Amino acid sequence: MITISRICLALTLSLEFASTSMAEVQTRKIPVLSQILDDDGNPAEDISGIACLNGLGPSPICLLINDEDREGQLARFGSDGISPTARFKLLTKSTQASALGSPPGENKCPAGGDSFDDLDGEAVAADSAKKVFYVAASHGCSRKKGKFRISSFLLARVAMTNSGDVATVDTTYRLSDVLNRGDLVPFFTHALKEQNGDSDASGLNIEGIAVHGSRMYVGLRAPLIGGKAVIVVANVENLFKDGKERLAGPFKEPMLVSLGSHAGIRDLAALPDGRLLILSGPTLDQAIGSQVFLFDPEKPEEIPNPVAAIDGSLGKPEAILYISQDKSNLKFLVLSDSSPNGSPVEYSVFIGPKAPR
Structure with a gap:
């Protein structure tokens, strides 16, 4: 069943959209x-990420992540819906020792600890040209007890075969080296809770990643810097270089994006032209809604364009997947946490004629 509503946008869609x-x-x-x-x-109720690869069969093959699992779920996304296929291990008994780079050397999580448990997977990205998925853990303390788990500071790379099967899974600790620097140092390995009464100054927590070319964009749920959400930029190849040494830089400065009061990033998705869809949501449990924005990382000084308000009645909007764009419509999929199977909803947004970039 299709429902149609008119969403009043706070800003003019001036970047690529018709003036309206x-x-x-x-x-x-x-x-x-x-x-x-x-x-x-059991039926997954904490789906936190989705991404799809094109070119491996008649319909895109996708990877979904359920929070606090050690496995990933493959699926086909066709005209009739989403069809789960195989599950596979993202973490094994040898992952802790075999992961590239070195785990964080400091631990400011309030409950301490140094266990290696589940992945705490929060985000998925895909690179169709290389036939690989990327899965990012939260890179933060555990939410319920504030424990430090080494496995929560991993980034996984899943290489696929031409037939759509998993070929290899590699992991790295080096994304922590990119995050634990500059203005983000005071928030790294701090619990995801209010610090000094400021709900926007919560401990660092990844919620979204997207890949375009050699760049990985990492969207943070928290903290906010100067009231703005944070996107960290990393070079994918550097993250997966052989060896145990840490990354020493140089690093790109994080991008700060205005998504509204108390709004952090809940997920990212890359468009083919390099722009990003940003799914926003509260940094903690503030009573604000979720929105989707269109953002051009080549023009970080420009305010992201609001695209659509997202229905939160099905659960907490947590994952976004870019589907397609033509001269008139932009389509994307949103999945929600706290809802069986993520309750996927396709959004089709009329954007009018597309201007030259």
Whole structure:
């Protein structure tokens, strides 16, 4: 069933959209043809990331992550819906020792600890040209007890075969080296909770990643810097160089984006032209809604364009997938946490004629 609503936008869609203050949004629930399961074989209710690869069969093959699992879920995304296929291990008994780079040398998590447990996977990105997925852990303390878990500071690279099977899984600790610097140092390995009464100064926590070319964009749920959400930029190849040495730089400065009061990043998705879709949401549990913005990382000084408000009645909007764009419409998928199978909803946004970039 298709529902149509008019969403009043706070800003003029001036970057690529026709000059208008209103956007027409159509939504459509996407069927999940069989249950997406967690590690225990139960219906997944904490889906936190999705990305898809094109060119490996008649329909895109996708990777979904359920928070606090050690496995990933592959699926096909076709015209009839999402069809889960194989599950595979992201972490094994040898991962802690075999991961590239070195784990964080400091531990400011309030409950301490140094265990190697689940991945705490929060984000997925895809590079169709290289046939690889990337899965990022939270890179923060555990949410319930504030523990330090070494496995939560990993980034995984999943290489696929031409037939859509998993070929290899490599992991690295080096994304921590990019995060633990500059203005983000005071928040690294701090608990995701209020610090000094400021809900925007919560401990560092990854919620979204996107890859375009050699760049990985890392979107943080928290903290906010100067009231703005943070996108960290890393070179993908540097993260996965052989050896145990840490990254020494040079590093790009993080980008700060205005998404609204108390709004951090809940997920990112890359468009083919390099622009990013940003799914926003509260840094903690503030009573604010989720939105999708369009942002050009080549023009970081420009305010992101609001695209659509996201329905939060199905759960907490947590993952976004770019589907397509033509001269008139932009399509993307949103999945929600605290909802069985993520309750996927397709959004089709009328954007009008596209101007030259």
